[in-house]
Structure formats: C-alpha cells, structure tokens
Amino acid sequence: xxxxxxxxxxxxxxxxxxxxxxxxxxxxxxxxxxxxxxxxxxxxxxxxxxxxxxxxxxxxxxxxxxxxxxxxxxxxxxxxxxxxxxxxxxxxxxxxxxxxxxxxxxxxxxxxxxxxxxxxxxxxxxxxxxxxxxxxxxxxxxxxxxxxxxxxxxxxxxxxxxxxxxxxxxxxxxxxxxxxxxxxxxxxxxxxxxxxxxxxxxxxxxxxxxxxxxxxxxxxxxxxxxxxxxxxxxxxxxxxxxxxxxxxxxxxxxxxxxxxxxxxxxxxxxxxxxxxxxxxxxxxxxxxxxxxxxxxxxxxxxxxxxxxxxxxxxxxxxxxxxxxxxxxxxxxxxxxxxxxxxxxxxxxxxxxxxxxxxxxxxxxxxxxxxxxxxxxxxxxxxxxxxxxxxxxxxxxxxxxxxxxxxxxxxxxxxxxxxxxxxxxxxxxxxxxxxxxxxxxxxxxxxxxxxxxxxxxxxxxxxxxxxxxxxxxx
Numbered sequence: 399x400x401x402x403x404x405x406x407x408x409x410x411x412x413x414x415x416x417x418x419x420x421x422x423x424x425x426x427x428x429x430x431x432x433x434x435x436x437x438x439x440x441x442x443x444x445x446x447x448x449x450x451x452x453x454x455x456x457x458x459x460x461x462x463x464x465x466x467x468x469x470x471x472x473x474x475x476x477x478x479x480x481x482x483x484x485x486x487x488x489x490x491x492x493x494x495x496x497x498x499x500x501x502x503x504x505x506x507x508x509x510x511x512x513x514x515x516x517x518x519x520x521x522x523x524x525x526x527x528x529x530x531x532x533x534x535x536x537x538x539x540x541x542x543x544x545x546x547x548x549x550x551x552x553x554x555x556x557x558x559x560x561x562x563x564x565x566x567x568x569x570x571x572x573x574x575x576x577x578x579x580x581x582x583x584x585x586x587x588x589x590x591x592x593x594x595x596x597x598x599x600x601x602x603x604x605x606x607x608x609x610x611x612x613x614x615x616x617x618x619x620x621x622x623x624x625x626x627x628x629x630x631x632x633x634x635x636x637x638x639x640x641x642x643x644x645x646x647x648x649x650x651x652x653x654x655x656x657x658x659x660x661x662x663x664x665x666x667x668x669x670x671x672x673x674x675x676x677x678x679x680x681x682x683x684x685x686x687x688x689x690x691x692x693x694x695x696x697x698x699x700x701x702x703x704x705x706x707x708x709x710x711x712x713x714x715x716x717x718x719x720x721x722x723x724x725x726x727x728x729x730x731x732x733x734x735x736x737x738x739x740x741x742x743x744x745x746x747x748x749x750x751x752x753x754x755x756x757x758x759x760x761x762x763x764x765x766x767x768x769x770x771x772x773x774x775x776x777x778x779x780x781x782x783x784x785x786x787x788x789x790x791x792x793x794x795x796x797x798x799x800x801x802x803x804x805x806x807x808x809x810x811x812x813x814x815x816x817x818x819x820x821x822x823x824x825x826x827x828x829x830x831x832x833x834x835x836x837x838x839x840x841x842x843x844x845x846x847x848x849x850x851x852x853x854x855x856x857x858x859x860x861x862x863x864x865x866x867x868x869x870x871x
Contacts, residue, residue, distance in 0.1 A: 424848045428866035429598040432621045433605040443555040464555035464567035472855040490541035495534045502588040504572035544810035570594045570862035595865035620842035625737040626682035638841045642857040644694045644834035647775040652828045654800045663716050665827035669706045670713040671752035689831035692789050698782045700817050713752035726755045730768035733760040742772050779856045782816045801828040
C-alpha cells in the first residue's frame, strides 16, 4: 500500500511540475491590449510633435515600429540596434556606423544603406551623410562628440515611404492601421531579433487614467499607466506593477515676466517650506524621489549638491518680514492632470505652515496670469547635457533667459558646464524642483515577459518579449 501511494504521489508531482513548466513556457499568439492617455497624431518620426500628448505617444509607440541606429542601454551607455558598431575620427567630425546585415523591413525589402543615408540626410541639413560598404558615414564641419547619443532620439528613427504612401520600418511590429483613438500593430515575422511572441498589439489612445485602471480591473485591457497615488489600489487587487527610473520632473515655475513678479524672498521661503520627502512617502506611495535639482541624481550625479533643506522656521521668518499682500499666491495646474492637482494641494498645505497662502487653480478657460505654475517635464534619459536641453525646451526660452544669464551648454558639453548652468538656473528659486517621477504601469494577469522587464529603466517598452498566458480567475 505504501509503495502504491508513493508511486501515486510521484506521478501526481510529475503532472503538477509539468503543468507549471508548461504554464511558464512562452507561447506565440494573442493580442496585447494597451490603453494610454497620450494620443499619437502621425507615424512620421521626423514630424514635430503637435502637443505634449503627441510627444509622449511618439516617445513610447514609434520605437515599436521604427528603429534608430543605436539606443540607450538600460544598464548605462549605448547598445547596438540597426548599427552593430561605430567609430569616429580624432576630431569627432566624421562618424562611421556599421549597419546590421540582412535586416528586413515590414514590406519584405532589405534595409538599403543608401536609403538609410538619404533618411538621415533629410533630418539635419548640416550633416553630410553617405553610405559605403554596408556602413553609414556622417560628417560635419564641426565636432559632433555626442552624435551617437543624439541619434537615439526617435526623430532619427529609420523610416521609408513607399509609392503607395505607406511608411515602413524595421521594428518588431508593423502598422496595420492608425485611426482616431486607436493604433493597431502586427508582429513583424522577419524581425532581425526574432518574431515577437504576440500576434498583435492594440493601443487605445486618449483614455483618461481612472478609466484605464477600471478597465484593467475588469480584464478588458492588459497594460495601463497608473499614477503613484493609485499604487495601493493596484496592489490591493493583486495586480503587478512595473516602473522605469525617475524620468519626469515636476517643478514650480514662477512667472518672472509679470509686472509685479513674486520676489525672491517669498520664492525662497516656499522652497524651504516644501516637505518633498513626506510628499514622496505618503502622497506618492514611495514611487517618487525628492527633486533637489532639475536632473535626477541617478543621471547627473550632482543633484544632491543643489538640495534646499526643509526649514520651515526660516521660511516663517522670511515670510513674516514681507507685507501681507505678498503672502498670497495663485498656483495653476493643468485641469486634466489629477496627479499635478494633488501635488499642488500638498504644496499649498506645506506653504501654509510657513505663513503663505496658495490658491490652486485649474481653469479650463482663459484666466488671469498666475504667480506660479506647476509643470511636468519629461526628461531625456540619456546624458546630462541632452536631458538639460530637453528640460530647457519644456520650460521655454523666455523663462530660462531671464533666470540664467549665460547661454545654455551645447550638446556634448562637459558635466561641469551642465552643473554650472543648472545651478545658475535654480539658485534664484524662480524654478523650484519638487519631485522626480518614474513611469508606472500596471499589468493584467495574463501578461508575462520572457527575458526581462517589459518596461525598461529608460522607460522604453520591450513588447517583443511579452507573451500572453492563460486568463486567470
């Protein structure tokens, strides 16, 4: 009897182990369903984004279809993509990129070095771009020390327009249809890195975050973005979270162009009064980091040197010395941004502890100019010089020209130059960094990833490695 039981147990164990192994084995097929608030307006990588939503969608969606020569490595540095290697001359004015052999485009044609050169030549007039021996050569009259990093931007992705009007690329997915509110993708069967596991990806755009989360909980979607305050709700429902490094800055930007701008003592007092650590721990559920500078510490290495300490006693002293009329401020946020509104309300509470009275406004029509705005800046997670350039573009030249006396550093500038400029930019507190936010996503029960996270540290989506398991009860 005991021998029979032992054999029965062994057989049952083998069956269970076999089921577990089979369940964990990647499989092909299915449609990955995604919802996003951002809306993609065009498939042309070279097009200028029409708005913030379009820019965000381009950053995440276009790399699924079109590839650049090189890409940021989540572990740091650069990794090969359509180029397998690159080198430059001693002056940095001439670069050579060796192309990956036998890359097939979505229409079945072979990646042609001459077409790649023509595509890049059209992107920057000052570049002399040519092809030779399966390589691309880019030359310029001035040094381009940061050229590989520049080429990681999606606007330098390789796309080919055919006579039919179709735009084809080499990415893991090809475009099946782009219509109002929806992008439909199909797996690229001849993708050089191997066919994606899923057959298709359906991306519904323009869906507000609360609806996305509800649809995920109902099993109608597989991947959605979530705000940090919603993390607890996601965890309580047993759903998984994945996130990038902190890639987005939230900062207060004072209107220094007003006839009567807020004075530096009041701005300094507000900077001293904000409890960034508590905000990250409580409101943002430990899914954010205090922002002592525009660039996060992991990217610059110097952010902690620019930190403003929490000192409400000093803030109260500074505020108490100012007339009562200067202690009331208006703070404007985007009316469609619920997270920004929550952070603004938390700032108003902190300011009250210092004797400042902040009225948070989120008008959906024209309104008088506010004293200060809470802005979100998506940073370029590549190098400090490029990240600062992206931040400056978002803040606008009128603001940066008035608060920083020197010209901004050029791409390829040294870390010391970037540090000096950023210090000059924020030392007058006309720009007050508040928090750095990661991109956070919640996954449906059937989503699995084969060889790593589907959301990389850089924020990129590695959907080629995603496979869909059986629906779980």
